[in-house]
Amino acid sequence: MSVAPRLELIDVSKRFPGVLANDRVSLSVKPGEIHALLGENGAGKSTLVKMIYGIQAPDSGSILWEGQEVRIAHPRAARRLGVGMVFQHFSLFEAMDVLENIALGLDGAVSRKQLDAEIRLVMEKYGLKLDPRRQISTLSVGERQRIEIVRALLLNPRLLIMDEPTSVLTPQEVDDLFKTLRRLASEGCSILYISHKLHEIVELCERATILRGGKVVATCDPRKETARSMGEMMIGSDLRDPARGQVSVEGPVRLSVRELSLPKPDDFGVALEQISFQVKGGEIFGIAGVAGNGQNELLEALCGEHLADLHTTIEVDGMPVGRSGPSGRRKLGLCSVPEERNGHAAIGAFSLSDNAILTARSRMGFENQGFIHKAGADEFAANVIKTFAVKTLGPDALAGSLSGGNLQKYVMGREIMQSPGVLVVSQPTWGVDAGSAAFIHQALIDLAAQGSAIVVISQDLDELLRLCDRLSVINLGKLSTPRPVGDVSVQELGLLMGGSHATPANSAGGIHAA
Amino acid sequence: MRLRLEKRLEPSRTMLVMTPVLSVIAIMLLGVIIFDGLGYDGPQAVWELFFTPVLDVYKWRDVASKAAPLIIIALGLSLGNQAKIWNIGAEGQYILGAIGAAGVAFATQSMTGFWIIPLMILVGMVLGAIYAAIPAVLRTRYGVSEVLSSLMFVYVSLQLLSYLITGPWKDPDGHNFPQTAQLTDAQLLPHELWDSGIPPGLLVALIGAVIFYIIVSRTVFGFSVRAIGEAPHAARYGGFSSNGIVWATLMISGAMAGLAGVLELMQLTRLNLGYPSGYGFTAIIVSLLGRSHPIGVFIAGIVLAITYVGGQVAQTVVHVPNATAGLFQALLLFAILASDLLVRYRIRISTASSSSKGARS
Numbered sequence: 010m011s012v013a014p015r016l017e018l019i020d021v022s023k024r025f026p027g028v029l030a031n032d033r034v035s036l037s038v039k040p041g042e043i044h045a046l047l048g049e050n051g052a053g054k055s056t057l058v059k060m061i062y063g064i065q066a067p068d069s070g071s072i073l074w075e076g077q078e079v080r081i082a083h084p085r086a087a088r089r090l091g092v093g094m095v096f097q098h099f100s101l102f103e104a105m106d107v108l109e110n111i112a113l114g115l116d117g118a119v120s121r122k123q124l125d126a127e128i129r130l131v132m133e134k135y136g137l138k139l140d141p142r143r144q145i146s147t148l149s150v151g152e153r154q155r156i157e158i159v160r161a162l163l164l165n166p167r168l169l170i171m172d173e174p175t176s177v178l179t180p181q182e183v184d185d186l187f188k189t190l191r192r193l194a195s196e197g198c199s200i201l202y203i204s205h206k207l208h209e210i211v212e213l214c215e216r217a218t219i220l221r222g223g224k225v226v227a228t229c230d231p232r233k234e235t236a237r238s239m240g241e242m243m244i245g246s247d248l249r250d251p252a253r254g255q256v257s258v259e260g261p262v263r264l265s266v267r268e269l270s271l272p273k274p275d276d277f278g279v280a281l282e283q284i285s286f287q288v289k290g291g292e293i294f295g296i297a298g299v300a301g302n303g304q305n306e307l308l309e310a311l312c313g314e315h316l317a318d319l320h321t322t323i324e325v326d327g328m329p330v331g332r333s334g335p336s337g338r339r340k341l342g343l344c345s346v347p348e349e350r351n352g353h354a355a356i357g358a359f360s361l362s363d364n365a366i367l368t369a370r371s372r373m374g375f376e377n378q379g380f381i382h383k384a385g386a387d388e389f390a391a392n393v394i395k396t397f398a399v400k401t402l403g404p405d406a407l408a409g410s411l412s413g414g415n416l417q418k419y420v421m422g423r424e425i426m427q428s429p430g431v432l433v434v435s436q437p438t439w440g441v442d443a444g445s446a447a448f449i450h451q452a453l454i455d456l457a458a459q460g461s462a463i464v465v466i467s468q469d470l471d472e473l474l475r476l477c478d479r480l481s482v483i484n485l486g487k488l489s490t491p492r493p494v495g496d497v498s499v500q501e502l503g504l505l506m507g508g509s510h511a512t513p514a515n516s517a518g519g520i521h522a523a
Numbered sequence: 524m525r526l527r528l529e530k531r532l533e534p535s536r537t538m539l540v541m542t543p544v545l546s547v548i549a550i551m552l553l554g555v556i557i558f559d560g561l562g563y564d565g566p567q568a569v570w571e572l573f574f575t576p577v578l579d580v581y582k583w584r585d586v587a588s589k590a591a592p593l594i595i596i597a598l599g600l601s602l603g604n605q606a607k608i609w610n611i612g613a614e615g616q617y618i619l620g621a622i623g624a625a626g627v628a629f630a631t632q633s634m635t636g637f638w639i640i641p642l643m644i645l646v647g648m649v650l651g652a653i654y655a656a657i658p659a660v661l662r663t664r665y666g667v668s669e670v671l672s673s674l675m676f677v678y679v680s681l682q683l684l685s686y687l688i689t690g691p692w693k694d695p696d697g698h699n700f701p702q703t704a705q706l707t708d709a710q711l712l713p714h715e716l717w718d719s720g721i722p723p724g725l726l727v728a729l730i731g732a733v734i735f736y737i738i739v740s741r742t743v744f745g746f747s748v749r750a751i752g753e754a755p756h757a758a759r760y761g762g763f764s765s766n767g768i769v770w771a772t773l774m775i776s777g778a779m780a781g782l783a784g785v786l787e788l789m790q791l792t793r794l795n796l797g798y799p800s801g802y803g804f805t806a807i808i809v810s811l812l813g814r815s816h817p818i819g820v821f822i823a824g825i826v827l828a829i830t831y832v833g834g835q836v837a838q839t840v841v842h843v844p845n846a847t848a849g850l851f852q853a854l855l856l857f858a859i860l861a862s863d864l865l866v867r868y869r870i871r872i873s874t875a876s877s878s879s880k881g882a883r884s
Contacts, residue, residue, distance in 0.1 A: 381741055
């Protein structure tokens with residue numbers, strides 16, 4: 010007789026007004042199994058996981074925990090069963106430190122000292138590096154995610170749900186995480202692993218359940234599949250590789266950065282040190298690196314949110330822009346897309362049309378002597394929605410009502426359709442489903458083919474290796490010497506990315522003391 | 524059982540418009556209960572307070588002349604509200620506006636000319652703007668909250684006013700009363716426009732509402748104010764300077780308060796210790812009740828003016844205390860803030876008794 014599955018879902022359905030998010034989904038996870046849950050954005054993965062974690066209740070169907078039917082009324086009940094979860098969107102209090110945030114996630118009261126010790130133990134055991142006393146508002150996305158992982162591991166879970174956990178890690182860190190997960194699995198903990206990175210699933214998981222439109226479309230053994238075959242099951246059609254024609258990068262230099270140095274924006278930010286690079290028309294230049302090494306600071310320095318000391322530090326088509334703000338730089342053709350979609354690249358409470366006014370007003374002529382040409386913005390927004398296949402009701406829809414992938418397509422489209430001479434983008438496909446990611450990559454390639462210079466800042470090495478002509482690594486605010494993509498191995502890049510991270514706990518402590 | 528606040532995906536637009544109206548109705552009902560409890564004729568007190576000023580044609584002029592400064596000040600404040608920059612010191616800027624105009628009047632006592640009135644208005648507005656620029660400096664250079672600093676400067680302005688009218692600007696023919704000399708004809712606007720009973724301030728308020736409507740909905744500046752209020756980081760990425768918006772909104776609201784101060788001085792014809800009437804504070808309620816929208820502010824200004832006039836009526840007819848109007852204004856502020864919370868959040872009642880059947884303890 011076989012052992013009862015750790016978790017079994019039978020015909021679970023969940024309906025929201027207008028959508029059937031989960032349609033009779035069945036799934037079973039064995040003890041010690043690493044089980045992949047695959048699907049595009051909106052396929053119903055989050056809803057399913059929320060029901061397992063007790064955030065939402067299923068309308069019908071049953072959930073079995075070790076063979077017994079259970080009703081998981083709230084996350085506390087889920088945790089009591091032994092379900093741990095690492096969310097894609099972090100629920101952390103900005104004004105508190107790491108320790109306090111972890112303490113808040115625990116159901117019982119634990120002394121600060123004891124918790125500190127436990128956290129350090131778990132972090133050491135699983136190779137996670139973080140200073141428990143740092144304040145959340147000063148942490149990068151990657152560091153925030155580590156808190157969530159530690160928080161879940163502290164509870165000794167018997168089923169760990171991981172939602173897109175690797176998007177912000179270096180290859181070595183991913184390897185370490187996989188070791189951690191395999192070790193957890195060998196100790197008998199089941200893992201439900203949600204990811205868009207198909208090759209990771211091939212490498213890590215023993216079984217995969219693929220969702221599309223709220224239904225299970227396939228269950229397979231990833232070790233017997235390829236990333237491509239699973240990707241096709243996931244989107245239900247053939248995957249198109251971005252077509253990068255043979256490009257000869259012989260265009261003129263369109264973006265030139267010379268010895269750009271900027272002090273830390275705050276106590277915990279990263280100072281930029283002597284950053285120099287040039288990007289030619291038609292070229293895609295990649296900047297790799299682990300989150301929190303100055304990527305945000307670099308993007309803000311390039312787009313004009315922070316000014317350089319000298320006007321000539323940054324030049325666009327030979328014109329100095331170092332002392333110009335974002336508007337001045339856009340007029341000369343430098344457009345940008347920051348990493349954070351909601352609240353930085355776009356304003357959630359504004360309509361898509363108003364979000365077009367935010368960055369496209371002068372280049373696209375919606376601005377005339379201080380007055381706004383609303384009809385022009387509506388037309389442009391409608392055009393972006395159509396060209397970039399953004400799923401939304403129209404230009405009047407609030408940006409905040411769009412899913413992450415759709416908003417990203419809109420934001421990318423808004424900048425690309427301004428035909429910028431230079432485009433700087435950060436994390437263009439973070440948290441975006443495979444279909445939209447391919448679309449965004451193709452749009453970047455097409456823009457480069459038209460002669461624009463493109464800078465892609467990303468923590469996703471695959472993305473950079475696929476897209477870029479040359480690559481650099483940013484580490485602690487310094488940029489490595491750019492190298493052609495063909496000349497550099499993933500391992501080398503990984504070492505550069507992790508290079509100065511030999512003693513991160515110490516350096517973080519040092520910053521804290523300063 | 525537990526009560527829990529849950530953020531709504533999108534506040535209902537209907538409710539955003541309806542809650543100010545419902546708030547007014549709610550405080551009327553509350554007023555009936557309170558006054559009945561205190562032994563007055565509750566329904567009549569509320570009737571005199573809210574309806575007599577509307578139904579009695581002779582009260583309209585009073586309502587209009589009280590509404591004008593409230594609307595003018597609140598228009599300026601509503602711009603700051605949208606940028607989430609809170610100028611609580613409009614009362615001080617209003618006083619400075621009057622002081623500026625009185626200063627011009629003091630210097631031009633023996634002169635005539637069409638330029639005197641525009642000069643008084645200009646100096647009043649500039650002084651109001653400069654006075655509001657102090658919190659702007661403190662905020663942009665030193666990170667001091669404008670809520671506190673702007674409020675504290677109100678008390679400074681009260682001291683300045685009392686110094687001027689008891690000292691250098693005291694009317695020599697005023698029997699030693701602490702007041703300035705009466706404005707001359709060349710320094711006064713007509714009491715009402717074209718014998719219609721409409722005070723000039725109300726026309727200014729109307730024109731102001733139209734101008735502010737255009738600024739907010741049609742200009743890049745108005746857009747930048749809204750952008751800063753919603754998402755400061757995105758606004759910076761869009762090329763807007765947050766410090767610039769702090770300066771602009773504070774100084775514009777200061778200038779509007781100064782303008783109201785000048786017009787009020789021309790109504791009262793002289794500065795005295797009774798001049799500071801709290802319009803600058805009440806205007807905060809007006810801007811919130813009017814949802815920081817120019818049309819809403821115009822209507823809300825009239826509603827609050829009604830409570831001022833009605834308070835006096837209720838005092839003489841029902842003999843409720845003088846503070847009644849202020850009480851209702853405060854209740855109104857509470858009602859708006861409370862209903863705002865409910866528009867943006869919903870209350871969820873969850874039962875804590877439910878737990879999982881298979882849970883280990």
